[in-house]
Amino acid sequence: MTAxxxxxxxxxxxxxxxxxxxxxxxxxxxxxxxxxxxxxxxALGGESRxxxxxxxxxxxxxxxxxxxxxxxxxxxxxxxxxxxxxILLGSEEMGPPPVLQQLRAAGVRIETLxxxxxxxxxxxxxxxxxxxxxxxxxxxxxxxxxQSRIAxxxxxxxxxxxxxxxxxxxxxxxxxxxxxxxxxxDTSGDWMIQRAGGRNxxxxxxxxxxxxxALTALDPxxxxxxxxxxxxxxxxxxLTRQNPGLAATRGVRDGRVVILxxxxxxxGLGPRIPDGLASLSRAFYPSVQALNSEGRP
Amino acid sequence: MTRIxxxxxxxLLLGFLLLLVLWLSLxxxxxxxxxxxTLRALARLIGLPVSGDGLGQAELIIGQIRLPRTxxxxxxxxxxxxxxxxxxGLFRNPLADPGLIGVSSGAALGAAIAIVxxxxxxxxxxxxxxxxxxxxxxAGGLLVTALVYRLGRHNGQTSVATMLxxxxxxTALxxxxxxxxxxxxxxxxxxxxxxxxxxxxxGASYPRLWPLLLITLLVACWLPRRVDALxxxxxxxxxxxHLGFDVERLKVELILCTALGVGxxxxxxxxIGFIGLVVPHLLRLIVGPDHRVLLPxxxxxxxxxxxxxxxxARMALAxxxxxxxxxxxxxxxxxxxxxxxxxxx
Numbered sequence: 001m002t003a004x005x006x007x008x009x010x011x012x013x014x015x016x017x018x019x020x021x022x023x024x025x026x027x028x029x030x031x032x033x034x035x036x037x038x039x040x041x042x043a044l045g046g047e048s049r050x051x052x053x054x055x056x057x058x059x060x061x062x063x064x065x066x067x068x069x070x071x072x073x074x075x076x077x078x079x080x081x082x083x084x085x086x087i088l089l090g091s092e093e094m095g096p097p098p099v100l101q102q103l104r105a106a107g108v109r110i111e112t113l114x115x116x117x118x119x120x121x122x123x124x125x126x127x128x129x130x131x132x133x134x135x136x137x138x139x140x141x142x143x144x145x146x147q148s149r150i151a152x153x154x155x156x157x158x159x160x161x162x163x164x165x166x167x168x169x170x171x172x173x174x175x176x177x178x179x180x181x182x183x184x185x186d187t188s189g190d191w192m193i194q195r196a197g198g199r200n201x202x203x204x205x206x207x208x209x210x211x212x213x214a215l216t217a218l219d220p221x222x223x224x225x226x227x228x229x230x231x232x233x234x235x236x237x238x239l240t241r242q243n244p245g246l247a248a249t250r251g252v253r254d255g256r257v258v259i260l261x262x263x264x265x266x267x268g269l270g271p272r273i274p275d276g277l278a279s280l281s282r283a284f285y286p287s288v289q290a291l292n293s294e295g296r297p
Numbered sequence: 298m299t300r301i302x303x304x305x306x307x308x309l310l311l312g313f314l315l316l317l318v319l320w321l322s323l324x325x326x327x328x329x330x331x332x333x334x335t336l337r338a339l340a341r342l343i344g345l346p347v348s349g350d351g352l353g354q355a356e357l358i359i360g361q362i363r364l365p366r367t368x369x370x371x372x373x374x375x376x377x378x379x380x381x382x383x384x385x386g387l388f389r390n391p392l393a394d395p396g397l398i399g400v401s402s403g404a405a406l407g408a409a410i411a412i413v414x415x416x417x418x419x420x421x422x423x424x425x426x427x428x429x430x431x432x433x434x435x436a437g438g439l440l441v442t443a444l445v446y447r448l449g450r451h452n453g454q455t456s457v458a459t460m461l462x463x464x465x466x467x468t469a470l471x472x473x474x475x476x477x478x479x480x481x482x483x484x485x486x487x488x489x490x491x492x493x494x495x496x497x498x499x500g501a502s503y504p505r506l507w508p509l510l511l512i513t514l515l516v517a518c519w520l521p522r523r524v525d526a527l528x529x530x531x532x533x534x535x536x537x538x539h540l541g542f543d544v545e546r547l548k549v550e551l552i553l554c555t556a557l558g559v560g561x562x563x564x565x566x567x568x569i570g571f572i573g574l575v576v577p578h579l580l581r582l583i584v585g586p587d588h589r590v591l592l593p594x595x596x597x598x599x600x601x602x603x604x605x606x607x608x609x610a611r612m613a614l615a616x617x618x619x620x621x622x623x624x625x626x627x628x629x630x631x632x633x634x635x636x637x638x639x640x641x642x
Contacts, residue, residue, distance in 0.1 A: 074618065082328040
C-alpha cells in the first residue's frame with residue numbers, strides 16, 4: 001500500500017524535473033496587466049499559463065474566471081505574490097513603481113511591453129511574447145497574419161477611396177448615450193478612423209467633451225459610437241434620446257451610426273483590431289465590397 | 298458630556314487593541330504565511346539570532362511589504378486623528394476637520410498638478426521623480442494653509458471665523474482648479490487622480506515613510522504639551538487668555554501641527570478622509586472632552602481604525618486592493634451613527 005504513492009511521487013518528480021529542464025528559463029505562471037497583452041497571450045496559446053489578469057483584460061470572455069489583480073496603475077504587491085507568478089506582464093503604465101520594485105525583489109520577472117498603438121510595437125511585442133512563451137514560430141506567424149491583414153486593410157481603403165471620397169467621421173465614447181467624449185487627434189480612436197479610411201473631423205487633442213452644438217457644427221457623415229454600457233440599437237436609441245440636437249447631423253439623419261466595441265480603444269492594439277477596422281470600413285464605404293476575415297474582398 | 302469610561306482602563310484597552318491590530322497587520326495578507334515563519338521573520342527583523350532557513354519569501358513579505366505598510370498606517374492614522382483633535386479644539390466645534398484650514402484641498406491641488414503635469418516637467422533629477430507627487434502634495438497643503446492663516450489675521454489677531462470662511466473659499470477655488478486639471482487630463486491620468494483621492498497604504502516603502510514618521514513624532518510630542526491650553530480654549534478665547542494662556546501662539550502651533558501632520562500623511566498615503574473628523578469625535582463621546590485623555594486616545598484610535606481598514610482593503614478583493622478611503626468610511630460611518638443615536642436616547 002505504501003509503495004504505490006511512493007512510486008507515483010517518484011514518477012511525477014521525474015516528470016517535473018524533465019519538463020523544468022526543458023523549459024528552465026520560460027516563466028510558467030503568468031500575470032497579465034494589460035487588456036490587449038492578455039489577448040495576445042491567449043492568441044499565442046498561453047491561456048493555461050495565465051494565473052491572474054487586470055481589470056482591463058476582458059477578452060476573451062474565458063479570462064473572467066481568473067483572479068483579478070485590480071487596475072494596472074494600482075497594483076498590490078502582496079496580492080500578486082499570492083498568485084505565485086513567475087512573470088508580470090504589462091505596459092509602461094503599470095505601477096505604482098514601489099510595488100514593481102517589491103515584486104522584482106521577490107523574484108517576479110517584470111516584463112514591460114509598450115501599449116503604443118502602432119504596428120511596429122505590435123510586431124515587437126508579439127515576437128517577445130513568443131520567446132517568453134516558448135512559441136516563437138507561432139508568434140512569428142501571428143505577427144505576419146496581423147501585418148498582412150493591416151496591409152490588406154490599407155490597400156482596400158486606397159481602392160475604396162478611388163470610388164468614394166473619405167467620409168467625415170466623429171468617434172464618440174459615451175455611457176448609455178450620455179457623457180460623450182469625442183476622440184480628437186493622437187488618440188486610439190483617431191487611429192481607428194484613419195485606418196478604416198475615414199476623416200476625423202475633431203481637431204482637438206485627446207478625448208474631450210464637446211457641446212452638442214459644436215458636434216452638430218462638425219456635421220459628420222458617419223458617427224462612430226463606442227458605448228460603455230449599451231450595445232447595438234439600444235446604444236443608438238440612447239444616443240439620440242440623450243442628445244436630440246445630434247439628429248440634425250447627416251450621420252444620424254441618414255442612420256449612419258456605427259457601433260464600436262469600446263474595449264478596442266484602450267491598452268494598445270490587440271488581435272481584434274483588424275476585424276474592428278474592417279467593420280468600420282464597411283460602414284464608411286457601404287457601396288464597396290467588404291473585406292472578409294482573411295483580409296480578402 | 299460625561300465620561301463613559303475612565304482613563305486608565307481606556308488606555309489599557311486601546312493599547313491592547315493597537316498591539317492586536319499591529320500583529321494582525323503583520324501576520325495577515327493575501328499571501329498566507331505559516332505562523333512560525335511570521336514569528337521567525339519578525340525576530341530576524343529586530344536582530345534576534347534566529348535561523349533564516351527557508352525564510353526568503355516570508356522575510357521579504359514581512360520586512361519589505363507588511364512592515365512599512367503597517368508603520369505607514371500607524372503614523373497616518375495617528376497623525377490624522379491628532380490633527381482632528383487640534384482642529385476641533387481650535388474651532389471649538391466637534392464637526393471641525395483638518396480640511397477646514399485648506400490643508401487637504403491644497404494637498405489635492407498639489408497632487409493634481411504633479412499627476413497631470415508631472416510627465417511634462419523636464420529636467421528633474423532621476424532620483425527625485427518618484428517623490429514629485431508627495432512633495433507637491435505636501436507643499437500644496439502647507440501653502441494653502443499659510444494663505445488661509447494669513448487671510449484670517451488682522452491687526453495681530455487671528456480670527457477663527459474669518460479663517461473658517463477663507464478656508465471654505467480657498468477650498469472652492471482649489472476645487473475649481475482641480476476640476477480644470479481634470480478636464481485637461483487624459484483617461485489614465487484621471488484614474489490616477491481618482492485613486493489618489495481615495496488614499497492607499499499600498500506600495501509603502503521606507504524612503505517615503507521616514508519623513509512622515511519624523512513629522513508624526515514631532516506632532517505627537519508637541520501637541521500633548523498644549524493640552525491645558527486646549528482645555529482652557531474650550532471655555533472660549535478670551536477666557537483662555539484671562540487664564541494666562543497665549544492664545545495667539547496656541548493657534549499658530551495648532552495650525553502648524555495640523556498642516557505639517559496632515560500634509561505629510563496625505564503626501565505619503567493620499568487622501569484618507571473620515572479619520573480626522575470621526576475618531577476624535579467618537580472618543581469624545583466615550584471619554585469626554587478633557588484633552589489630556591482625548592488627545593492620546595485619539596492618536597491610538599486613529600492608528601487602530603486605519604490599520605483595521607487597511608486589513609479589509611488588502612484582503613477583501615485580493616489579489617486586487619480596495620482604496621482605503623472607502624473602507625475607513627464604510628467602517629467608521631455606521632459606528633459613528635450608532636454612537637450618535639445611542640447618545641440621543
